[in-house]
Amino acid sequence: MTNAEIQHIVTNWSDKLEFTEEASEFLNVIVPKEELYSICEQLKANADLKFDYLFCLTGMDWGSALGVIYHLESTTFRHNIVVKVKTEDRENPTLDTVSDIWYTAEFHEMEVFDFFGIKFNNHPNLKRLFLPEDWEGYPLRKDYVDEVNMVIK
Amino acid sequence: MSKDQLIKSNFKTEEYFINMGPQHPATHGVLRLILTIDGEIIRNIEPDLGYIHRSIEKMCERDSYQQIVHLTDRMDYLSSHINNEAVCLVVEKGLEIEVPERVKVIRTIIAELTRIASHCLWWGVMGMDVGALTTYFYAFRDREMINDIFEETCGARLTMNYNIPGGLMFDIHPNFVKRVKDFITHFKTKIPEYDLLLTGNVIFQKRTKGIGVLTKEDAISFGASGPVARGSGVSCDIRKIHSYSAYDKVNFNEVLFTEGDSLSRYKVRIQELWESVSIVEQLIDNIPEGDIKVPTKAVIKLPKGEFYQRVETARGELGVYVNSTGTKNPYRVKFRSPGFSNLSVLNKIAKGYKIGDLVAIMSTIDIVVPDIDR
Numbered sequence: 001m002t003n004a005e006i007q008h009i010v011t012n013w014s015d016k017l018e019f020t021e022e023a024s025e026f027l028n029v030i031v032p033k034e035e036l037y038s039i040c041e042q043l044k045a046n047a048d049l050k051f052d053y054l055f056c057l058t059g060m061d062w063g064s065a066l067g068v069i070y071h072l073e074s075t076t077f078r079h080n081i082v083v084k085v086k087t088e089d090r091e092n093p094t095l096d097t098v099s100d101i102w103y104t105a106e107f108h109e110m111e112v113f114d115f116f117g118i119k120f121n122n123h124p125n126l127k128r129l130f131l132p133e134d135w136e137g138y139p140l141r142k143d144y145v146d147e148v149n150m151v152i153k
Numbered sequence: 154m155s156k157d158q159l160i161k162s163n164f165k166t167e168e169y170f171i172n173m174g175p176q177h178p179a180t181h182g183v184l185r186l187i188l189t190i191d192g193e194i195i196r197n198i199e200p201d202l203g204y205i206h207r208s209i210e211k212m213c214e215r216d217s218y219q220q221i222v223h224l225t226d227r228m229d230y231l232s233s234h235i236n237n238e239a240v241c242l243v244v245e246k247g248l249e250i251e252v253p254e255r256v257k258v259i260r261t262i263i264a265e266l267t268r269i270a271s272h273c274l275w276w277g278v279m280g281m282d283v284g285a286l287t288t289y290f291y292a293f294r295d296r297e298m299i300n301d302i303f304e305e306t307c308g309a310r311l312t313m314n315y316n317i318p319g320g321l322m323f324d325i326h327p328n329f330v331k332r333v334k335d336f337i338t339h340f341k342t343k344i345p346e347y348d349l350l351l352t353g354n355v356i357f358q359k360r361t362k363g364i365g366v367l368t369k370e371d372a373i374s375f376g377a378s379g380p381v382a383r384g385s386g387v388s389c390d391i392r393k394i395h396s397y398s399a400y401d402k403v404n405f406n407e408v409l410f411t412e413g414d415s416l417s418r419y420k421v422r423i424q425e426l427w428e429s430v431s432i433v434e435q436l437i438d439n440i441p442e443g444d445i446k447v448p449t450k451a452v453i454k455l456p457k458g459e460f461y462q463r464v465e466t467a468r469g470e471l472g473v474y475v476n477s478t479g480t481k482n483p484y485r486v487k488f489r490s491p492g493f494s495n496l497s498v499l500n501k502i503a504k505g506y507k508i509g510d511l512v513a514i515m516s517t518i519d520i521v522v523p524d525i526d527r
Binding site for chain 1: 202203206208210211215246371373374375376378387388389394456457458459460461463470472474476485487489493494496497501526
């Protein structure tokens, strides 16, 4: 299915979606965080889309906002879509988990929590995955400072 | 109280935790698994990661694109060439460079040799994990020949750094073609030996057949890729689906088995050795003449935007996500490593089996810990 056809289907689900294909090889859709779970659920369940393979889940720090990027593919139709979700709250960022839709998200969300401090509602086992429990701060955020261990050029 | 109840109350078992790793030979590196076991039956597996985490993604944010290539060797060190290739391809995609045919073919040959070397190591260690030490020496004898070829052409045996954005660091060694051909002739007589030695072995079959079954739906949902997913019948070979380098010019089959157990993951890799040999054979006589690199600027700046490249390493799908703001450093780099997603299936498929089976299952998942930790 072409990007235009995918956009045509998805755009009916909500009027708050923003689509863009600029500066990216995929069709990008920016989803408000309240609707993330329902949109993701439909992306997987829809018989014409069947996005069943979450091949990449990336935590992002855009400076003003934190968020997550989901790269999705359908193993049946081989088309792709990129879902982006942002949260402005840097003190206590919270998003919904998608780990019951795609099981792989469970580990990837733990990684995002570890490095970006984004909490995921309803996640089965949210804790630090790589870093020790008592680590302070979230290293992949842009404002993270560690004067001892980080080499800054 | 009946007799059965009496036995149960007197011999009741208790669940308890044990650590497997981080220093355990079967975990192939510094992976720690917290096992909840009841007797010898595994009830739950919780991986504890981070013992070799170097934060490569954060380091990428302060490095130039040429420097990032060198960091990726240290992720999946058995697929180092393919990791380098992934970063080079994403930079070339951003700069809209088309590399010469010669580069594409040489990259593909070396990538397939890397895959053979990686699968050889896996096969040797797999045998050792289930108690057959001999396989290790057979596999290392053949792997050594590939490493020698790499040493001659790339200057290193493991972390090759042969790729640069825009092409190759230097041309192939004059002996390269001959040595690769010699190796292929030699290796084609050795793969049947692998089968004779291990695949048909009754003890080995009993350790792997029907053990650790991963269903097709779970494989997709857990994001499994590479031989782990293909052993469950998921068609996921990036070389076929999103072809790159010279893979569109060669004929090869995507190896699929549908049983989903340890044995079928094993068989996928053995069969992939034949496919890799066939790819190298098709290309080695047809390396086109031409340049080995496209000149790039000393300071590479990718245009503003997002770039994604997927490649097939020996373990599965490696994805490189680069977010550029137009400066000489990337704003964010994410490596979607195959090992990380493949590890997450472990709890699903090894539950209910014994610790000995867990060792065999982990072996067929082919874990490389630096790839998981990054």
